[in-house]
Amino acid sequence: MNPHPLIESLAGIYPEGRLLIHPGELASFESDGLTSYRTRPAAVVIAETQGEVIETVTLCHQHGVPFVARGSGTSLSGGSVPVKDGIVIALNRLTRIVRLDLTERIAVVEPGVINLDVSKASAASGLYYAPDPSSQQICTIGGNVAFNSGGAHCLKYGMTSNHVLALKAVLPDGEVVQLGSESVEGVGPDLVGLFVGSEGLFGIALEITLRLLPRPEQYQTVLAAYHSLEAAGNAVASVVASGLLPGAIEIMDRLAIQAAEAAVHPNYPKGAEAVLIVELEGEAEQVAEEYKRLEVVIRDSGAYEVRLAQDEADRQRIWKGRKSAFSAVGRLSPDFIVQDGVVPRSRLGETLAEIKRLSQQYNIRVANVFHAGDGNLHPLILYDGREAGAHERAEKLAGEIIRLCIRLGGSITGEHGVGLEKRGYLPEMYGEADVDLMWKLRCAMDPKQIANRGKMFPSGASDGPQAARATGLHPLEREGIISRE
Amino acid sequence: MLRPTTIEDLQAAVREGGRLLPRGGGTKPALSTPTEGVTPLDLSGLSGVLEYNPGEFTFTALAGTRVAEVQALLDSHGQYLPFDPPLADRGATLGGTVAAGVSGPGRYRYGGVRDFILGVRMVDGNGDVVYGGGKVVVQLHCAALQETMQALYRVYTARLDVDALDLAPETDGSATLWVRLGGLPDALPARAERIRAMLGGGDNVTGEREAWLWREARDFAWAQPDWILVKVPVTPKRIASVETLHATSLRRYSAAGNVAWIASPESPQSLDGHLSSVGLSGLMLFGPPGHARLGIRTGQAVERRVKEVFDPQNRFSET
Amino acid sequence: MQHTIPVDRVGPAGEEMARAVEKCVHCGFCLPTCPTYVTLGQEMDSPRGRIFLMKSALEGGLTVEDALPFVDRCLGCMACVTACPSGVQYAELLTPYRARTEKSRPRSFTERLARTLARETLPYPGRLRLAATTGRLAAPFRRFLPASLSAMLSLLPDELPPATKPLPRTYPAEGQRRARVALLAGCAQQVLAPEINWATLRVLARNGVEVVIPDGQGCCGSLMMHTGDGDGARDLARKNLRAFPKDVDAIVTNAAGCGSGMKEYGLLFKRQPEEAEGRAFAARVRDVSEFLAELGIESPPVSAPIAVAYHDACHLAHAQRVTEAPRQLLRRIPGLTLLEISEGELCCGSAGTYNIEQPALAEAIGRRKAQNILRTDAAMVVTGNIGCIVQIRASLGRLNKPMPVLHTMEVLDRAYRGMEN
C-alpha cells in the first residue's frame, strides 16, 4: 500500500501546483468541521475536470490506495478527514453549473458548486434550491449528496435526497455510472436514493441534477419566547398536531441564543430560556389562513413573547442568528462537540429534560439548537480541551445522548452522517445482519474498500486489509464474492 | 403457489430454492404474473398493521396489507397517504406499491411512495431478515411515512379543456387539464381563482364527481382492460416526444408532466422500441409477463451490484 | 480548535494569537468571502487554512517556511473577520505572526527590493513622488523587469496630478462651527490624488467643521504593521501620538487603510509604555464618512441623475465595520442612484503592498471585482480608499472598460459645488 508509485502516476495527470505533497500544502487538509480528528494525507490533488477525478479514482483502485473526496470540509462527523497514507481529491474547482433549465426547473451541477450558489444562479427566475443546511453559503452539493444533508426548511420539502433527480458518478473501482433521470419519477430501484447519503463510500458524484422549486410567494416568520426549553419542545408537538406543515420549526436554547446574539445580533426576545422559530410559507392566501391557526396554537403554548418578522431584512436577521449558532458557540467555549441525533417529535420535551439532567450530572454545559419540526436535535457539548480528561468526558456525554436517542426510538444521525465519529454506534442502532448487509453493499460497490476507508463502519471490519485480516476473512471473502490485494 | 403466513415460513420458502415471484394483490399483473419455471409467492397471508402512532404520523404494517385497509385506519384519525397509492381500491398491497415504486397524482405536491418509507424489514435472497431505516422522520437514508390534514384541508379541483397545448402537431384531439388544490378551506377560493385566471378559464368540480375523478385516475379505470399500461417518467418538455409516438394510445400525464401513463393496444415489444428511440424508460403494470422494464435502462452497473448483494443466488425473478 | 501553542514562547502577542486559534471552530463560514480562496479554490489559501497553518507553525508541527507561501498570499482584507460567527480576531493572529516570521523569511532579491522600495517610498510623499516620476521613465522597460516590480509600475498613473499647494494648517468652518477635527493627511494619497484631501476639507467646512492639519504628523504606520514590521510601525505611530492635539472632536482620515491602522494603536502598543495613550488616540479616530454621518450633513443641490456603484474598501468595511455611513451620505445627493456590487464583500486586490508582492493573484482578484462592477451598469465607482481607487481603475482599464473611480468625499464635494458628477 505504498502510495508513492501512485503519486508518480498522479504526477502524470496533475501539473505542479495541483498535486500537493509538501507538509505546508497538506496540513490544512488534515481535518474537517470536527477538528478532534486529524490525519495528514499522502497527497492532495486539486482536480479541475471530471476526467481528472475519474483517472485519479481509477489509479487509486489500481494501486489499492484509499481516497477521500473533499468538498468544503464542513462535515461535522469527520467525513472528510483524510485516510492515513491516502489521497484527498479536492473538488473545489469543479464548480461548473453545467445546465440550468428554468422551464424544466432543474440545475445540473458539478460537485464543487456551493449549495447557495445554485439558488443564486436561479434566483432571477424566481426559483431556488430548497435544502438549506446552515452551512449553505459554503458547503458543496457533493458534500450534501454524500450526507443527504438537511436544513431548517427540509421539514416541508425533504432533505437532499428528495431534490436530487439524477447523478453521474465514478464508482470506487473507476466505473462511471449514470443514475436516475430528469423526471421526479423513476423506474426500477431507486439508485439515486442509494447513492445519496452513502457518505462517499460508493464513489464520487461528478454531475448532479437538482430539482429547483419556485420561491415561496410569501413568508410569515414567527418568533416565540419561552421560559423553559421543555415548553418550547411541547409547543412543537402542538404545532405538528394542529395539522399545520410549516416550512420550518426550529428551537434554540438560552446558551445558543446567547452565542448567536454575540455573533450576529439577531435581537431575539430578552430573557428567553428558549426561542421557537416557526416559518409559514407559500401562497399569500394560504399563509394568511395558516397564520390564524398558528397564532392560536402559539398563544396557548405558554410563550411569553411572540414576534413576527417585519420585513425581509428582519426575517434574514432571525435566520442568520439560527444559522450562525454552531459556529457562534465558539464564543462561549474553546471546544465543543456538535451532536446530531433524532427522536420522535412527541418525545422532544422528555428528551430535552433528560439532556438537561445529563448535563447537570456531568457538570458540562450543553447548548441546544435543533430542527424541532422533525425531531432532529443538535446538542452542543461545551468543554475546555486544555483541562485534563475534559474531552473524554464530553465524548462520553455525547455518547449518552446518542444512546438516549436510540432508546427513544430515534436515530444516531439526522443529517451530519456517521463518518468517523459515530461509526461505533452503528451496531447499536442496527442488528448484526443489517450492518453486514450494508457492508456487503459497500464491498460490492468498492471491492477494495478504498473510498473513505474507515468511515461509517465500526472499526475492525473496515479499517483496511490489515485490520480485516486481523479479524479474519469477511463473510463475503469466504464466499469468494470479494477479494483484496 | 406458496402462501406463507409467518415470517419464518417466508424465510423457509426463500431458502427452499427455486425462483420466486412475490405477489401482493395481483393488481399489476405485468409485474406479478410468473413466467415459466417461476413459482408465485403470495404474500397476502402476511397482512396487518402492527403499529400505528397517530401523533407521530407513522405506522408499521406487513407487506401483504392492503392499502385500502391502511387508508381506512388512517382516515379514522384524519390522516391519509398523500402520494395517492395507485390501484388501492382494486386491492393493491403496501408491499406491491413499494416494490413497483408507483405513486398517484398527489405525489406532485407531497412526494412519491419512496419519500414516505421510513424503514423496511425484508427477507433477502438468502432468506435472512434484514432491516434498513428507522421510524423517526429524519433517517439515515429514508424519509417520512406521515401526513396530515385530511380533515383540516379540503380539496378543490378545477377542470379545463384545452387545445393540445404544446403537444405534438399530429394529435388532432384536445386535452383536459385537471388541477387539484388542497389546503385550508378559507384560502381555497382565492387560490383557485388565481389558477383559473392563469389558465384563462376552467370549471369547478365538486362532491362525488370530484372524488370519482381522482379515484379513476388512481385506479386507471380509464385504461382498456386488455391493453398494456405503462408508466413512463418524463419531464414537461419530453411530453412532445411521447405524443409523436403514440397516436393510437391513450395518455395521461400526471404530477405536472413528470409521469406519462400510456395505455396502448400495441405490443410491449413495439412500445419498448419506441421508448428506446426517444431515450425514455418505462415500467409495465398491465400486460403480459416478461416485459416489466421497457425502453432504455440506466444505472445497470449499480443495479447489478445491488442485486448481487441482496439476492446472490438470483432467487427472485424480475417478473 | 484545540492547540498546543507554547503561548509564552511565541512573543508578546502569544496570548492573542492563541485566542484566535482557540476561537476558530473550523466551520469554513469565512471561505466564501476570502478573495484568495474564491480565486484559487484550495484550502491552504483560505482563512481557515491559514489559521491552521499558523497554528501548526507556532506549535512546531510545521516549519515557518512550509507555511509561509500561504500566509504571504493573505491580503489582510479582514473579510474573514466580518464573516466569522465565532468572533475570531484574525488580525490578532496574522499581524504578530507576520512580525515574528518577517525576520527569518527567505525572499528573493527582487521581492526584497520591491518590498523595501514600497515600504521606503509609499509612506513618504516626497520620495513617492520622485519614485513615481522616475518609475514612469522606466515603464518602457517593464517587460524586462521581474513581475513584482513591473506590477508596481503598472499601478502608477500615466500622469501624476500636479502637486497642489501644500495643505493649510487649519481650514475654517463655513458658517457656524459645529465641530473641530484634526485630519491625517495620508502619504501615498497626497501624491497620487491630492484632490481628495482638498475635497475632504471643503466638504467638512461646508458642514460646519473646522479642520486642523497638525504639523509633524507622518505615516500612520499601518503598512509596516501589516507587513510584519512592528518596531517600524511604532516609530511612525509615536510621531502621530505626539503630533495630534487632544482638544479636537475627532481625528479624521479619508484613507480607510490609515483609519484602520490608527484604530489599532491600542494593540500596536500593547504592553508598551504608550499603551494607554495609544488606546485613547485610537478611540478618537473616525473615518471621515463615519464622522459626517454621525454629525449629519446638508443635502447638496439637485444635479444630473447618475448611477454609481459603491465599493466597500476592506479597511473600511471589514477592519472598521463602516458600511452604512458612506452610503447614507451618498444617498443625500439628489439624482444619485446607489447600486450594490455583487460579491461586495470581496477585496479588490489592492491591500497595501499586495500588488507588488502577489502581482498575478492581485490581478486576478482585481479582474473579478471589475467584472462585478461592470455588471451593475453604473457610470461611476465610488469608494473610500485610495488604494482601491488605483486598483479598480487599473483593473477596469485592463478590461478596456475605463470609468471614473472617485472617493466619496470627491463625489460629495462635486455635488455641493454643482459640478457634474
Ligand SMILES: Cc1cc2nc3c(=O)[nH]c(=O)nc-3n(C[C@H](O)[C@H](O)[C@H](O)COP(=O)(O)OP(=O)(O)OC[C@H]3O[C@@H](n4cnc5c(N)ncnc54)[C@H](O)[C@@H]3O)c2cc1C
Ligand atoms: C456550522 C455548520 C453548520 C452545519 N449545518 C448543517 C445543517 O444544517 N444540516 C446539515 O445537514 N449539515 C450541516 N453541517 C454539516 C455539513 O455542512 C454538511 O454535512 C455538508 O453537506 C458537507 O459539505 P462539504 O462540501 O463541506 O463536504 P465535506 O465535508 O468536504 O465532505 C463531506 C463528505 O462528503 C464526501 N464527499 C464530498 N464530495 C463528494 C462527492 N462529490 N461525491 C461523493 N462524496 C463526496 C466526503 O468524502 C465526506 O465524506 C454543518 C456544518 C457546519 C460546520
Ligand code: SF4
Ligand atoms: S468563520 Fe471563523 S470559526 Fe469558522 S473557520 Fe473561519 S475563522 Fe474559523
Ligand code: SF4
Ligand atoms: S484577511 Fe482576507 S485574504 Fe486574508 S484570509 Fe482573511 S479574507 Fe482571506
